[in-house]
Amino acid sequence: MGLFSKKTEGAKQQVVQSTEEFMTLVRVYYQSVIAAQLGITNLNMLPDMALFKRMLKIPTEGGKLGVAEKARSRKVLMQDYNLGEDFFKEIDRSIKRNCKTVNDVNGYFYKYQGFNQDLFNLMDKMMTVSFRISLLFNKLLYRSTEKMIHKILTQSEWKDVSMQKSAWAIRKYQESLGYSERWIVDFVYNVFVLAKKDNKNKKKED
Numbered sequence: 001m002g003l004f005s006k007k008t009e010g011a012k013q014q015v016v017q018s019t020e021e022f023m024t025l026v027r028v029y030y031q032s033v034i035a036a037q038l039g040i041t042n043l044n045m046l047p048d049m050a051l052f053k054r055m056l057k058i059p060t061e062g063g064k065l066g067v068a069e070k071a072r073s074r075k076v077l078m079q080d081y082n083l084g085e086d087f088f089k090e091i092d093r094s095i096k097r098n099c100k101t102v103n104d105v106n107g108y109f110y111k112y113q114g115f116n117q118d119l120f121n122l123m124d125k126m127m128t129v130s131f132r133i134s135l136l137f138n139k140l141l142y143r144s145t146e147k148m149i150h151k152i153l154t155q156s157e158w159k160d161v162s163m164q165k166s167a168w169a170i171r172k173y174q175e176s177l178g179y180s181e182r183w184i185v186d187f188v189y190n191v192f193v194l195a196k197k198d199n200k201n202k203k204k205e206d
Contacts, residue, residue, distance in 0.1 A: 017080060017081070017197060018194060018197070019191060019194040019195050022077075022190060022191070023191070024048055024052075025052075025077050025081075026077070026187075027048040027049075028048045028052045028069065028073040029073045029074060029088065029091060030091060030095065031047075031048055031066075031069075032046075032049050032066040032067075032069040032070035032073060033091060033092055033095050034046070034066070034099055034105055035049065035065040035066030036064060036065070036067050036070055037066075037095060037096065037099065038099065038101070038102055039064070040065060041065060043065070045102075046065075046066075049065075049066070049069050052069060053069055058072055074088055081190055083186070083190070084186075086182070086183070087183060087186055087187075090180060090183045094177050094179060095108070097178050098111075098176070098178075111173055111176055111177060112173075112177065114173060115170065115174070115177060118166050118169050118170050118173065119152070119170050119173075119184070119188070120188075120191070121166065122152060122163060122167060122170065123148060123152075125160075125163055126148055126151075126152075126163070138193060141189065141193070142185075142189050145185055145188055145192065146185050149181060149185050149188060150181065152167050152170055152171075153167075153171060153181055155167065
């Protein structure tokens, strides 16, 4: 399953969705916003955007990197993964707030990666039998994801000290990055849905 790929079945073109592709497209959007905002011209600083640009042969718009790539990745994420306008507006605001110069970029991505790692590790520890059952039904999964994220962002006392430290770290990342609870829920929910599809596809292949 290749990145940014579609497969043809008869006269129809079917989108090939995967967790890997979704996460890569999100990184492409981040890197495109940063390139356009800071006027970055070195593609080596933006590996995911560079791959996206070359694979889809996206011309540089107005001699400025990031503009066309941002629009294209946003379009794909909205069409293929059903993300709304607010998801991208929050990323734009977060980057504008945290990346004033090129020197801020590495630190920003370090925080973003730490946020993702701590968040998904903690959610994995928190998963109960009822949550795993909700993976079978998307509407139930969304509600379960909402409850779990709300708990991470609001619960002050935890029985497990390591989980409490992870929750506090996530809140610090959230405050620094500037993401709302709704944005985190939408992001995590999409990852869970795609992971479920990945597992189904793997079983079919096996």
